[in-house]
Amino acid sequence: MDITFIGSGNMTRGIATRALAGGHSVTILGHQAEGAAALAGELNGNIGSGVVGDPIRGDVVVLATPYDAVAEVLGQYAGQLDGKVVVDITNPVDFSTFTPLTLAAGSVAQEIATKAPGAKVVKAFNTTFAGTLVEGQVAGQPLDVLIAADDEDAKQTVTDLVDGSGLRAVDAGPLARAHELEALGYLHMALQDKLGTGFGSTVKVLA
Amino acid sequence: MDITFIGSGNMTRGIATRALAGGHSVTILGHQAEGAAALAGELNGNIGSGVVGDPIRGDVVVLATPYDAVAEVLGQYAGQLDGKVVVDITNPVDFSTFTPLTLAAGSVAQEIATKAPGAKVVKAFNTTFAGTLVEGQVAGQPLDVLIAADDEDAKQTVTDLVDGSGLRAVDAGPLARAHELEALGYLHMALQDKLGTGFGSTVKVLA
Numbered sequence: 001m002d003i004t005f006i007g008s009g010n011m012t013r014g015i016a017t018r019a020l021a022g023g024h025s026v027t028i029l030g031h032q033a034e035g036a037a038a039l040a041g042e043l044n045g046n047i048g049s050g051v052v053g054d055p056i057r058g059d060v061v062v063l064a065t066p067y068d069a070v071a072e073v074l075g076q077y078a079g080q081l082d083g084k085v086v087v088d089i090t091n092p093v094d095f096s097t098f099t100p101l102t103l104a105a106g107s108v109a110q111e112i113a114t115k116a117p118g119a120k121v122v123k124a125f126n127t128t129f130a131g132t133l134v135e136g137q138v139a140g141q142p143l144d145v146l147i148a149a150d151d152e153d154a155k156q157t158v159t160d161l162v163d164g165s166g167l168r169a170v171d172a173g174p175l176a177r178a179h180e181l182e183a184l185g186y187l188h189m190a191l192q193d194k195l196g197t198g199f200g201s202t203v204k205v206l207a
Numbered sequence: 208m209d210i211t212f213i214g215s216g217n218m219t220r221g222i223a224t225r226a227l228a229g230g231h232s233v234t235i236l237g238h239q240a241e242g243a244a245a246l247a248g249e250l251n252g253n254i255g256s257g258v259v260g261d262p263i264r265g266d267v268v269v270l271a272t273p274y275d276a277v278a279e280v281l282g283q284y285a286g287q288l289d290g291k292v293v294v295d296i297t298n299p300v301d302f303s304t305f306t307p308l309t310l311a312a313g314s315v316a317q318e319i320a321t322k323a324p325g326a327k328v329v330k331a332f333n334t335t336f337a338g339t340l341v342e343g344q345v346a347g348q349p350l351d352v353l354i355a356a357d358d359e360d361a362k363q364t365v366t367d368l369v370d371g372s373g374l375r376a377v378d379a380g381p382l383a384r385a386h387e388l389e390a391l392g393y394l395h396m397a398l399q400d401k402l403g404t405g406f407g408s409t410v411k412v413l414a
Binding site for chain 1: 307345346348355377378379380384386387388390391393394395396397401402404407408409410411412413414
């Protein structure tokens with residue numbers, strides 16, 4: 001599949017690395033064209049780059065921006081997200097105080113679904129860290145990627161992307177579960193200091 | 208240490224099994240004396256039983272009741288929880304519809320802290336399942352027990368209990384993090400159906 005990333009930061013590096021490993025085509029749109037081109041140049045596979053505002057290539061868009069940039073991106077792409085699988089990877093956190101934000105919608109993902117009603121919003125990758133995505137595993141175990149969505153076809157698309165990239169997709173239920181996924185995303189970040197794991201850990205459901 | 212359990216269900220069986228393995232003394236108070244005595248008879252070690260309403264033995268109390276029974280227990284033990292380490296293991300879920308409850312206090316643990324201001328409330332064990340606690344491990348890995356509390360001495364007491372019982376204590380921060388722990392507790396339960404793991408899984412932070 002063709003996947004467009006909005007944003008050219010560490011999470012794009014991580015998820016795009018896995019998507020390319022799975023044989024998919026990737027386009028990275030950065031706020032600066034140079035940053036996106038530099039990241040594209042680092043990675044191997046079918047990859048291109050551009051600037052945020054360029055048209056979306058393919059049916060899957062990953063919003064790989066911090067939460068506070070999501071509204072602007074939605075505004076820029078108003079109407080262009082209809083029918084697309086829009087993957088929300090954000091965690092709603094005030095990073096100046098490192099406190100979680102409480103959203104009236106319940107979660108960022110549900111907020112996006114309200115603002116872009118034609119999009120097929122999927123919450124995923126918000127509980128995984130960038131560096132571990134590059135590696136694809138921690139302690140010999142494939143990362144668990146928890147996936148919540150209301151649109152079953154969109155959920156299946158992201159599930160296929162995850163499973164085909166050497167990770168393990170876990171169906172976390174409807175989009176409303178994004179509330180719990182975002183709580184877990186914040187918790188996982190908050191644990192780093194005490195565990196001393198330097199954002200190199202992964203949350204795994206073992207059985 | 209001496210640990211009193213309020214409730215004689217599966218979670219008491221699980222946590223008490225680990226506490227006894229760690230060499231601690233356990234008292235189980237059941238809503239029916241017979242149920243508590245039967246469970247005590249199943250377990251090996253320094254264990255006694257009684258009925259809910261009996262005095263608390265020791266400095267650590269585990270509220271091993273469903274969320275909707277917590278208020279009644281707090282009423283019954285009003286004043287007797289002052290200075291005690293009160294371990295809240297609940298998840299706020301409407302089990303008739305299996306939907307998470309939104310609490311104004313942020314979490315059950317914070318609700319308890321408001322209702323019993325003299326108690327040293329610790330959130331723990333709400334992300335672990337009863338059967339896995341009996342075993343102490345899943346897939347060869349010790350269970351992670353996420354612990355949130357504002358009172359550092361109380362947190363250390365529960366940390367020692369957990370670490371001394373063959374499990375791994377993970378410091379999840381202040382009591383406010385109980386919100387995220389309860390979200391994770393619900394999410395872990397909600398995943399069972401799709402994963403087909405029959406409440407035999409554990410959530411582990413691997414590094």
